Amino acid sequence: xxEPVTLRQLSGLPAEPAPLSECVLILVDAQNTYRSGxxxxxxxxxxxxxxxxxxxxxxxxxxxxxxxxxxxGPGSPYDIRAEIGAIADxxxxxxxxxxxxxxYPNSFVGTDLDARLKAVGATKLxxxxxxxxxxxxxxSRGAFNLGYAVTVPASATATRPLPAIGGGxxxxxxxxxxxxxxxxxLFAVVVPTTAGIQD
Numbered sequence: 001x002x003e004p005v006t007l008r009q010l011s012g013l014p015a016e017p018a019p020l021s022e023c024v025l026i027l028v029d030a031q032n033t034y035r036s037g038x039x040x041x042x043x044x045x046x047x048x049x050x051x052x053x054x055x056x057x058x059x060x061x062x063x064x065x066x067x068x069x070x071x072x073g074p075g076s077p078y079d080i081r082a083e084i085g086a087i088a089d090x091x092x093x094x095x096x097x098x099x100x101x102x103x104y105p106n107s108f109v110g111t112d113l114d115a116r117l118k119a120v121g122a123t124k125l126x127x128x129x130x131x132x133x134x135x136x137x138x139x140s141r142g143a144f145n146l147g148y149a150v151t152v153p154a155s156a157t158a159t160r161p162l163p164a165i166g167g168g169x170x171x172x173x174x175x176x177x178x179x180x181x182x183x184x185x186l187f188a189v190v191v192p193t194t195a196g197i198q199d
Contacts, residue, residue, distance in 0.1 A: 017151035028129030042172035050156035105138035128156035133179040
C-alpha cells in the first residue's frame with residue numbers, strides 16, 4: 001500500500017512553515033476555562049507554555065500579535081466578565097496587542113479580524129490555542145478560505161475527549177491527532193512543536 005498523499009501535496013502548496021518574522025501570531029481562546037472544571041483540556045498547561053514561548057518570540061521579533069477571546073455570555077464557561085473567561089495569565093496581552101472578542105468557533109465570523117490583518121498587510125499566520133478540533137480547526141479553515149497561509153504548531157494546541165458516534169469515547173489524543181491531520185491535509189502547515197517554526 002502506498003503512502004497517503006495530502007491535498008496540499010497534490011495542490012503544490014508549501015510543506016514548510018513560513019518564518020515567524022513574516023507572520024502574524026494569532027492566539028485563540030487561551031482562556032482559564034480550559035485549565036480546570038468541565039472544559040479542562042488534556043495537556044493544557046504544557047500547551048499554554050508552548051503558546052507563551054511562541055508569544056515571547058513574537059514580541060522579540062516585534063510582529064503583530066492578536067489575541068482571540070470567546071464570549072458566550074454571563075454564567076457560561078466563556079464569560080469574559082469573569083475569571084473563567086479571562087485570558088490565562090501566562091499569555092495575557094500587553095499594551096499594543098489587539099484582543100478580538102468572538103462568539104463563533106471561526107474567529108473571522110462576526111469580528112473585524114480579517115480587517116485587522118489586511119490593515120497590516122498580513123498574508124501569513126501562525127495560529128495556536130484552543131480547542132484543536134473546534135476553534136483552531138474553524139479559524140484555520142476560515143483563514144485558508146480567505147487566502148491566508150496558515151501554520152499550526154501542534155504542541156501549542158490541546159483538546160479533550162469526545163463522545164464517539166454510536167457509543168464509547170474518543171480519547172483526547174485521538175481527537176487531537178485526527179483534527180491536526182485534517183488541517184494538515186489542506187488548510188495549514190502543521191508542525192509538531194513551536195521549534196519547527198524558524199524566527
